[in-house]
Amino acid sequence: xxxxxxxxxxxxxxxxxxxxxxxxxxxxxxxxxxxxxxxxxxxxxxxxxxxxxxxxxxxxxxxxxxxxxxxxxxxxxxxxxxxxxxxxxxxxxxxxxxxxxxxxxxxxxxxxxxxxxxxxxxxxxxxxxxxxxxxxxxxxxxxxxxxxxxxxxxxxxxxxxxxxxxxxxxxxxxxxxxxxxxxxxxxxxxxxxxxxxxxxxxxxxxxxxxxxxxxxxxxxxxxxxxxxxxxxxxxxxxxxxxxxxxxxxxxxxxxxxxxxxxxxxxxxxxxxxxxxxxxxxxxxxxxxxxxxxxxxxxxxxxxxxxxxxxxxxxxxxxxxxxxxxxxxxxxxxxxxxxxxxxxxxx
Amino acid sequence: xxxxxxxxxxxxxxxxxxxxxxxxxxxxxxxxxxxxxxxxxxxxxxxxxxxxxxxxxxxxxxxxxxxxxxxxxxxxxxxxxxxxxxxxxxxxxxxxxxxxxxxxxxxxxxxxxxxxxxxxxxxxxxxxxxxxxxxxxxxxxxxxxxxxxxxxxxxxxxxxxxxxxxxxxxxxxxxxxxxxxxxxxxxxxxxxxxxxxxxxxxxxxxxxxxxxxxxxxxxxxxxxxxxxxxxxxxxxxxxxxxxxxxxxxxxxxxxxxxxxxxxxxxxxxxxxxxxxxxxxxxxxxxxxxxxxxxxxxxxxxxxxxxxxxxxxxxxxxxxxxxxxxxxxxxxxxxxxxxxxxxxxxx
DNA sequence: TGTTAGCACTCGAATATCTTGAGTGCTAAA
DNA sequence: TTTAGCACTCAAGATATTCGAGTGCTAACA
Numbered sequence: 131x132x133x134x135x136x137x138x139x140x141x142x143x144x145x146x147x148x149x150x151x152x153x154x155x156x157x158x159x160x161x162x163x164x165x166x167x168x169x170x171x172x173x174x175x176x177x178x179x180x181x182x183x184x185x186x187x188x189x190x191x192x193x194x195x196x197x198x199x200x201x202x203x204x205x206x207x208x209x210x211x212x213x214x215x216x217x218x219x220x221x222x223x224x225x226x227x228x229x230x231x232x233x234x235x236x237x238x239x240x241x242x243x244x245x246x247x248x249x250x251x252x253x254x255x256x257x258x259x260x261x262x263x264x265x266x267x268x269x270x271x272x273x274x275x276x277x278x279x280x281x282x283x284x285x286x287x288x289x290x291x292x293x294x295x296x297x298x299x300x301x302x303x304x305x306x307x308x309x310x311x312x313x314x315x316x317x318x319x320x321x322x323x324x325x326x327x328x329x330x331x332x333x334x335x336x337x338x339x340x341x342x343x344x345x346x347x348x349x350x351x352x353x354x355x356x357x358x359x360x361x362x363x364x365x366x367x368x369x370x371x372x373x374x375x376x377x378x379x380x381x382x383x384x385x386x387x388x389x390x391x392x393x394x395x396x397x398x399x400x401x402x403x404x405x406x407x408x409x410x411x412x413x414x415x416x417x418x419x420x421x422x423x424x425x426x427x428x429x430x431x432x433x434x435x436x437x438x439x440x441x442x443x444x445x446x447x448x449x450x451x452x453x454x455x456x457x458x459x460x461x462x463x464x465x466x467x468x469x470x471x472x473x474x475x476x
Numbered sequence: 477x478x479x480x481x482x483x484x485x486x487x488x489x490x491x492x493x494x495x496x497x498x499x500x501x502x503x504x505x506x507x508x509x510x511x512x513x514x515x516x517x518x519x520x521x522x523x524x525x526x527x528x529x530x531x532x533x534x535x536x537x538x539x540x541x542x543x544x545x546x547x548x549x550x551x552x553x554x555x556x557x558x559x560x561x562x563x564x565x566x567x568x569x570x571x572x573x574x575x576x577x578x579x580x581x582x583x584x585x586x587x588x589x590x591x592x593x594x595x596x597x598x599x600x601x602x603x604x605x606x607x608x609x610x611x612x613x614x615x616x617x618x619x620x621x622x623x624x625x626x627x628x629x630x631x632x633x634x635x636x637x638x639x640x641x642x643x644x645x646x647x648x649x650x651x652x653x654x655x656x657x658x659x660x661x662x663x664x665x666x667x668x669x670x671x672x673x674x675x676x677x678x679x680x681x682x683x684x685x686x687x688x689x690x691x692x693x694x695x696x697x698x699x700x701x702x703x704x705x706x707x708x709x710x711x712x713x714x715x716x717x718x719x720x721x722x723x724x725x726x727x728x729x730x731x732x733x734x735x736x737x738x739x740x741x742x743x744x745x746x747x748x749x750x751x752x753x754x755x756x757x758x759x760x761x762x763x764x765x766x767x768x769x770x771x772x773x774x775x776x777x778x779x780x781x782x783x784x785x786x787x788x789x790x791x792x793x794x795x796x797x798x799x800x801x802x803x804x805x806x807x808x809x810x811x812x813x814x815x816x817x818x819x820x821x822x
Numbered sequence: 823t824g825t826t827a828g829c830a831c832t833c834g835a836a837t838a839t840c841t842t843g844a845g846t847g848c849t850a851a852a
Numbered sequence: 853t854t855t856a857g858c859a860c861t862c863a864a865g866a867t868a869t870t871c872g873a874g875t876g877c878t879a880a881c882a
Contacts, residue, residue: 173846177847190862191863283617372729501875514826523876533874534834538873
């Protein structure tokens with residue numbers, strides 16, 4: 131068990147190091163006003179803390195820096211986020227969500243932008259899982275005799291569209307029938323049930339009433355599968371470059387490459403879903419390459435159901451307290467905002 | 477006027493430097509098989525070329541590197557692109573455009589991806605200016621009593637949509653009238669005429685037949701203005717990081733920052749429109765910050781009308797010949813592909 | 823007159839050497 | 853248990869040294 135003094139010293143070191151990115155020496159701590167023990171004492175405590183694995187030395191005669199374990203302790207026990215809600219933050223976040231935006235995508239983008247701007251870290255926003263979304267209407271608008279565009283509108287106001295070739299041997303009336311059947315069968319049923327419906331009932335009806343339906347059916351069902359990488363928004367990747375831990379170009383390249391592959395980020399963020407606030411520190415992250423990267427995630431909800439998550443990516447040497455406060459409030463704001471947006475019947 | 481030998485030397489230096497990124501010395505050139513004059517002679521010629529401003533020395537006892545003026549000469553006179561069409565390129569580009577893609581956006585993305593992959597430079601693709609596009613259909617689909625989504629389909633198959641609040645005091649029948657008027661008036665008229673039509677005829681009709689039209693009219697007309705930054709696609713920004721001229725983090729940051737501001741890139745690329753192939757070298761570019769950046773642009777056309785441009789951004793130390801070949805062919809392929817895509821009546 | 827061999831000179835880059843100072847660990851005394 | 857004191861460590865910065873690729877110039881040559 132750590133003594134009160136040891137905790138204090140650990141905290142001091144983390145706070146210092148987060149700010150300066152320089153190893154923290156015993157003397158600099160002993161100079162603090164509220165410290166009435168000497169540098170030598172601190173050195174002894176530091177040695178103990180190091181032995182326990184909370185601190186490290188970059189080299190034998192340098193000051194200490196926190197280890198991952200040290201950050202972990204700091205985050206888990208030394209932070210009390212709830213108390214410390216400076217008003218400044220609240221209001222500015224509130225303002226963002228009060229300015230009624232009616233497009234989900236716009237809200238997402240804005241969230242990512244504000245998150246990264248306020249923290250100077252990279253922000254990731256995962257769009258809401260639309261598994262409960264229902265089809266509002268499917269329309270097919272012919273562009274010519276050979277092509278048409280299919281438009282799908284969900285009750286959340288999301289619009290998806292796809293241009294496709296009209297099969298040569300398909301008549302206009304067949305096309306109409308096709309659309310009618312899909313509309314009748316799918317309207318108001320949630321997206322997640324589509325696949326089942328498609329392969330049973332609908333397939334049967336189509337076979338019965340529409341000639342040459344296979345090709346078009348195939349084209350469109352593929353097209354309307356929700357696309358993962360359109361659901362993920364970044365912001366502030368350039369902020370990384372300002373951090374001293376990224377003075378090395380190769381590291382930046384790796385990091386940006388990793389971010390570019392949205393699938394990876396998606397699955398990582400998605401795994402965090404339904405877990406509320408999460409702080410991953412350094413190698414705790416799946417991607418061992420990024421030893422000195424931390425990631426904070428939070429989830430947001432619509433009407434109380436968790437539907438997505440947002441995240442902040444920065445150096446392990448992160449301003450956890452501030453970042454956690456901000457991400458929490460953003461998640462709350464996002465929840466409120468989206469809930470309002472989706473409650474058309476209000 | 478430069479002698480044949482001087483031209484040869486300049487070319488040799490550019491070719492060498494492009495490959496190695498190291499200053500080129502007289503001896504390394506004299507070792508070439510097809511050179512039968514000595515290093516000393518080359519040194520003399522080099523001194524002359526330097527005096528004329530085609531070459532530079534990073535420091536007084538180093539080899540020479542090409543100046544912007546040198547590159548310019550190289551590009552304008554020493555390159556004959558047309559002859560040298562290795563088949564490898566042609567077929568792989570053709571393949572890309574042969575795989576029938578029916579979404580304009582998909583074609584653009586793919587073009588950007590292939591461009592950057594083949595060249596290892598940053599690619600920019602500016603979507604086709606749709607000034608001649610015509611409205612196919614405007615639809616409004618109510619989501620609830622308070623909200624609706626407006627969907628606009630152009631004859632090119634482009635779909636634009638916007639969620640908006642239905643004004644409280646507007647009835648369903650008014651909403652229908654509103655849509656009908658817009659459809660009647662705008663269908664088949666090109667986008668560039670809308671603004672005029674809107675403010676004259678349509679405004680008049682609306683005032684006459686629809687109550688409370690102002691708010692909604694205003695919401696939607698703003699929403700359907702084409703958005704610049706959705707029209708521009710990048711790819712391969714990470715390629716920059718591999719270039720030795722970008723070993724400095726600050727430089728990368730500036731560059732990426734510049735690219736992130738799509739408006740700038742857009743206007744630069746747009747200005748190149750209707751000029752065919754363009755090569756900007758170093759400080760010839762508007763942005764003097766990027767002294768050692770070159771940019772190659774080419775335009776593409778639909779049915780012979782230039783509608784957009786594509787570009788490659790790389791170090792001045794660029795493989796101009798190869799890059800020009802590739803971008804030219806991509807532009808051609810894009811033109812063919814888009815022309816086919818837009819010719820629904822074929 | 824153009825070309826070339828030869829040679830002294832230049833200067834960046836790599837390597838080694840020195841200096842400094844912040845920081846430590848340990849010991850012995852309070 | 854705490855602290856003053858002191859020897860010791862080591863990265864980082866400053867300085868010096870070496871090395872070699874490359875130049876410019878001169879004088880001889882074809």
